[in-house]
Amino acid sequence: MSLGLQDALVTLDGRTILSDMGLTVRPGRFVGLVGPNGAGKTTLLRVLAGLITPARGRVDLDGRPLAGLAREERARRIAALFQGGGVGWPMTVREIVALGRLPHRRAFASLAEVDEIAVARAMARTDIAHLADRTEPTLSSGERMRALLARALAVEAPWLLVDEPVTALDPAHQLDAMALLRSVSRDGTGVVAVLHDLTLAARFCDRLVVLAGGRLIADGTPEEALTDVLLARVFGVKAERGWASDGTRYILPWARSGAQTEERDDVTTTG
Template structure:
């Protein structure tokens, strides 16, 4: 199902953070949400997950308003991974991942075989199976980040919304996580991720939503959006954009854009 943001506006602390956001995010594709600091990227993702109520406009999953979905159904449909997510109980890592299955189970019901299999798959995909019995607060920051992604993957949502999912990860695991997100999209589900690294965005994104000052600068297929002109307009830097051998984009920042008269 498509995730549609229709004339979305968000006001926080009397400041308009998002204004007039209209875009359709498509399933089966990875959409990278890009923009400079303060552009509203995290706010957009939290609003799409119904964690912030918009001042104007709606977020729809298919033809249904996300805000009016039953919370348990919404949790089954949309998985959200915030940046700097924490765990408040020092429980075993496998138990943290299993929390992703709670929306699929009746209250107080024990996990079924499908729940256990989903947890196993999620931990294998994030290379955290060997951490299963470790208390989560004993993990490194990068290990914890992978465990929290596994928790979202275990829920098998129709849409996975991730805010800076690569933060704190070493380069190898950054590539591994991007591969896992692409795999989720290839399964027909939707993935929207906030990224700051243009190299990673060019590698993983099928579509790009480029924000500036709370508005859509441009959106569409990655090759059409991630052009030197568009990236200069958004970030104020010169960027070299090339195709790699796999068909993705290699976007290399060169330096600050020169001021023009």
């Protein structure tokens, strides 16, 4: 099983957003898309979700063109959460999460037992069961993000694509969300997330894909991808590195390097 694209070109409003883009992801891995603002991370995620069609290249899901799949099948296979993806009217949290089961149900059909179980499981995993009867306008931004993440989890799709899943979350819930995504990947789901926090990305992701200027700059384990040279050239920062008390290695962006450039030629692919 795999989800990927090769040699893709994406243009929007006459501008090249992604070029020469190749990426393949597999189940059971937590992949982080990182890079400076405007690097093309969210666009790449939308391409993988089938929401944007490349001008050149195509997205394949398990060896089949994603564009050739029926919309219902695509929705069952790929769950996605993007920024700004609210619901727009005062639904309860339980109703919001239940929207994730729509790809598995006939139009206007009631929730089956298997749907109820999936909804309850998703709310429990995101720690929002106590919010089940609250309506969307009464939620904080962090609670809303967790409800939307639960909606994506309720699909129980083989692939989960999430855009900035820790945005608006407090530190404790950021850690919970990242641990949850890693746990979901360990259960066999392929997880791809756009992330800005390099410390969290390096700690929880199996693989980091670094983008800059619409191109792939590095692809590998966190240690392979986030080298001191790359951090200076792509992000313009210096980092402190060390070992936490539990034996986990960490990286912490600490100061500006003064050397940031939009690196387009020195592409490193390591995994």
